[in-house]
Amino acid sequence: MISTEHVIDFDNLVLTDKDVFDDWEYLICEHDGSYSQDSQYLYFDYKGLEVVIGFELTIRGWSWYKPSSYMEPEDGETKITDVEIDVDFFSIEDEEVTIDKDLKKNLLEVVKKYVSYE
DSSP states (O other), X not given: OOOTTOOOXXXXXXXXXXXXXXXXXXXXXXXXXXXXXXXXXXXXEETTEEEEEEEEEEEEEEEEEEOOOSSSOOEEEEEEEEEEEEEXXXXXXXXXXXXXXXXXXXXXXXXXXXXXXX
């Protein structure tokens, strides 16, 4: 059981695993410019404690594609224009923690460091 007095230093979390969709450009092309999925997770170690942050991830963008012809090669481009992250889960050592406004803001900053499309 975790003490309610336990403090997590979010700057010293060590990423151990992540369960986040990838190949964002493909998802934009295949889903007409928008893709969203909940149950995305980042797993961290903090001084021997397992810390998990869960969130919904939504991406938006555009793409175009021109197939090849006899005279010209294929061409295309995909651009991610918007990323939304909604943190909805936080646990320490398998104990879910209630997320208030301030904690949600801190967790969002952590997720942004590890979820990137650039």
